[in-house]
Amino acid sequence: MPAEWLEHERTFMAWPALTEVWGDQLPAVRTDIANLAKAIAQYEPVVLMARPDQSDQAQQQCGNDVEVIQLAVDDLWARDTGPTFVTGPAGLAGVDLNFNGWGNKQTHANDSLVARNLLARYQVPRIQAPITGEGGAIEVDGQGTLMATESSLVNPNRNPGRSRDQIEAALKQLFGVRKVIWFQGVAGKDITDCHVDALARFVQPGVVTLHRPNPDSPPDVWSAASDQALSVLKQATDAQGRSLRIVEITEPDFDKIQATSSDFLASYINFYVLNGAVIVPRFGDQSADDNAASILGDLHPGRDIVQVSINAIASGGGGIHCSTQQQPKLGAASPQASAS
Numbered sequence: 001m002p003a004e005w006l007e008h009e010r011t012f013m014a015w016p017a018l019t020e021v022w023g024d025q026l027p028a029v030r031t032d033i034a035n036l037a038k039a040i041a042q043y044e045p046v047v048l049m050a051r052p053d054q055s056d057q058a059q060q061q062c063g064n065d066v067e068v069i070q071l072a073v074d075d076l077w078a079r080d081t082g083p084t085f086v087t088g089p090a091g092l093a094g095v096d097l098n099f100n101g102w103g104n105k106q107t108h109a110n111d112s113l114v115a116r117n118l119l120a121r122y123q124v125p126r127i128q129a130p131i132t133g134e135g136g137a138i139e140v141d142g143q144g145t146l147m148a149t150e151s152s153l154v155n156p157n158r159n160p161g162r163s164r165d166q167i168e169a170a171l172k173q174l175f176g177v178r179k180v181i182w183f184q185g186v187a188g189k190d191i192t193d194c195h196v197d198a199l200a201r202f203v204q205p206g207v208v209t210l211h212r213p214n215p216d217s218p219p220d221v222w223s224a225a226s227d228q229a230l231s232v233l234k235q236a237t238d239a240q241g242r243s244l245r246i247v248e249i250t251e252p253d254f255d256k257i258q259a260t261s262s263d264f265l266a267s268y269i270n271f272y273v274l275n276g277a278v279i280v281p282r283f284g285d286q287s288a289d290d291n292a293a294s295i296l297g298d299l300h301p302g303r304d305i306v307q308v309s310i311n312a313i314a315s316g317g318g319g320i321h322c323s324t325q326q327q328p329k330l331g332a333a334s335p336q337a338s339a340s
Helices: 019-038 052-062 111-122 164-175 221-235 286-299
Strands: 006-014 046-050 067-070 086-090 091-096 126-130 145-149 179-183 200-204 207-212 245-250 270-274 277-282 305-309 325-328
Touching: 006 019, 006 270, 019 046, 019 052, 019 111, 019 277, 019 305, 046 052, 052 067, 052 086, 086 164, 086 325, 091 111, 145 164, 145 200, 145 286, 164 179, 179 221, 200 286, 207 286, 221 245, 277 286, 286 305
Parallel strands: 006 046, 046 067, 091 126, 145 179, 207 245, 277 305
Antiparallel strands: 006 325, 086 091, 200 207, 270 277
């Protein structure tokens, strides 16, 4: 599995379909998705999947720079429902992680088939995983190291009866990694069971960004998960034997943002690296927003930093990374220079 910062062929996204999931928030969520798709389309091709009866509306809102295709979806979380792409001597393939609604927490009659249907449409070979999970549950450095939370994979709602060692063996085989760094995570408190892509992310080989709680907030299960991940990272080495440099990014002050639900994901770690840019969430706490953008800019020299407001998406427990899935460009060996 190539690192996200290598060159992409395109980004896949999905148009949220269900009022039963989003209620009266659905129009705002669609606006966020359209704005995100338009921002990404300034740097690389975007293909947005939409139900046939919703594709015209999606095209109208996203504009002509975004390609809308008709493909049955339930929700917007393309990172989790779509295929996770891998490359090898035979070219490109897509791993189907058998999406089951994050352990049957949400409707997924269509979303469970998205990876299969998308790969068939683009004639990309499909690898059916021997485990169940989601794209947001894994994070790789492209040099043999993978990070994951136990709570989202070693969980009976995805992989009943499977040990961590068994799941780790499957991850190594599927994604071409030699070392898995495990965090405890948090089970049963959010829809993803604490995906790693909101907790810890590689930004370069040997460099990890880590979500940190606001120091003014009282301790809770999320701050404990961050503390545990920090402890693990301080002692960990990657597949190359390197100690890790840890860059902490503090969440916004909840008193300064318009958090519309208890599921609100206020993590700057859920950014997306693409050709020439990094798309970073803007929550409304200007100081924290600017600090996160500055840190991520320093960590991605030569790339534009594009802040996008996603409070409606975040109210559903996800973010920018959750809403996107990259198709790597075959033969990509180094980051593409800034588009500006």
